[in-house]
Every structure is written in structure tokens, then in C-alpha cells.
Amino acid sequence: MKKIKKALVTGGAGFIGSNLVDALLEAGVQVVVLDNLITGHRSNLAEVLPKITFIEGDIRQRADVEDAADGCDVIFHEAAVVSVPQTVEDPIGSAAVNELGTLTVLDVARMQKTTRVVLASSCALYGDDPVQPKHEGLPARVQSPYALQKLSGEMYARLYCKLYGLETICLRYFNVYGPRQDPSSPYSGVISIFMDHSARQLAPKIYGDGQQSRDFVFVKDVVRANILAATAMAANGQVINIGTGHTVTINQLWETISRLFEITIPPCYESRRPGDIRLSMADVGKAGRTLGFEPAYSFEEGIKETFEWYGRRRNRK
């Protein structure tokens, strides 16, 4: 695969997408963003808007995707309903985006002769498989509509690769955190919520006993993995975990974040969320072998950079 010339980032106004846009611009790539701003924000792109083509549109609308993908050699597909509980509440609405929207992106890529599509998939599809760390050879054990929708996207991606020769790579992100993760909804990622609650001296909610654990990976590492996936020859047709191989429990997470903010507020424990996974740790061997990827940020470094960003964000308000 040659150098990327022009790339489409679906969901490019979101948390991961906007960080990816920054890195692509730094690498000299021409960037198009397609986003309907349902959870993303124009402000995430404020500094780069003059340098990119921003299309406010929807991946469920084929014409919007066709416009956005025109002349792009790579598509990074980030747009999705990202919250597990939200897909539990609205399985059909979320499937329209996560399944049919993804199929639309793949089909437009096929018709427009895009070289490669890199899909944002998720470790959620391993479910509560007792095997740890989770490796890509494990069967899917879906326990939420979200996981099933991501699995369907992966299967379509592999089918399009075999049937039509479209290069596809599915990256199974573990729990991503970092600057620009939006804390404003109860559906938001736990680190963003805990940062926001700490800054406002509010007690967080912990669902279940807080002993569930996650493999938290810093957004800049996820961005680097995406760019490697867009260019690595050996990656075509593969599904690859993107995590760190380490875990933190939700209780430990609150302790770490409240220590940074120098507060001592006990959390409120509530019942476990339906569809919630207990243990999640990535086997990152395949990412090393196929992409030459290793996470550069330790949890401590990533949390510190995230903490500083939430501090600056609060000062701006």
C-alpha cells in the first residue's frame, strides 16, 4: 500500500475520529469528514476546519457517503452509536447506523474503487468469554446489540474483501480514553464521566461492585494503529485487537482519578448494567506482528495527559 493521499473519516467530529483527523493532517493527508454531529462536535475540528472538507451528513444516506468518499483512497469508518446501553435500549435504531450504515460505507467503497477501509470494531464482541487475555481466534460471544452490530460489520468487511477484493481491516478497540471524549451523557465513556465528576466534586455512579475491569488504551495509540492499518500490507482482511494487555478495575479507576483531583468522595454503587462485561484484557500479539504496533502510553501517562486536557477544558468554560 502506498502513502495515503486522500482519506475519509466517518465520525470525524467525534472523540477518536477528530484525533485521527489531526494525525492525518500532520502526515500531509487530504481529509474529508462525514459526521451528523449526533454525539460529535464541530468544536472538535475547530482548529482544522479550514484545512479539511467537512460534510454534515449521515452514513445511512448513500448519497452523503458517495459525496464524502469521492476520490478517497482510504476510509476510516468511526461513525457509530457507540454506547452499549444505548443499543440495549434501541436495538433497531442503533442497527440502522451500526449495521446498515457500515454496509453502506463498504458498498460505496466498492463502487468507488476505494483501496482500503479501516473499520472501528470492538472488544465487546468477546463478551464474557472466560479466556484472558482475549485473542482474535476466540469465537464471538455477543451479549448486547452493540456487540452483534460490530460483529456484523466485521463479517461484511471480510465478505467484501473476499467477494469484491476491497481491502478491509477491522480494529477491535478495547476501552479508548483521552482528550475530547465527551462526558456529557450517562452513556459516555467511564473515564470521561469520572474526570468530569471529579472536576465538579460530584460522587460518581459505579454500576455493579466496581470489580469489573477494562483494558484502557490511550486515544493517540489508537490513532497510530489506524494509520498503520491503512498502510501495512499484512493487515488486509484481518481483525486485530488494539489494547494494552493491562487492566484496571472501575474501583481502581475512581481511586486514581480522585487522587489526581485531590478529592475523597465515595462513589454511589448501583445495579450492574444489562449487557455489561466483567473482564476485558487484550492480547496484543497480533497487532505487533501485523502492524508493528505497540502502545506507547502507559495508563499513568495517558491518564495524566487526559487529566490535563479536562483541566484546560474546564478553564475555558
Ligand code: NAD
Ligand atoms: P463518538 O461518539 O465520539 O464518535 C462517533 C461519531 O460518529 C460522532 O462524531 C457522531 O456524531 C458520529 N455519528 C454517529 N452516527 C452517525 C451517522 N449516522 N452518520 C454520521 N455520523 C455519525 O465515539 P468514539 O468513542 O469516538 O467512537 C468511534 C468509533 O470507535 C465507534 O465506531 C465506536 O463504536 C468505536 N469504539 C469506541 C470505543 C471507545 O472506547 N470509545 C471502543 C471500541 C470501539
Ligand code: UD1
Ligand atoms: C466502551 C465503549 C464502546 C466500546 C467498548 C469496548 C463508550 C461509551 N463505550 O463500552 O463503544 O465498544 O468500550 O470495550 O465509549 N461505568 C460505571 N459508571 C459510569 C459509567 C460506566 O461504573 O458512570 C462502568 C460500566 O458499567 C462498565 C465500565 O464502567 O462496567 C465501562 O463502561 P463504559 O465506559 O460505558 O464502556 P463499555 O461499556 O466497556
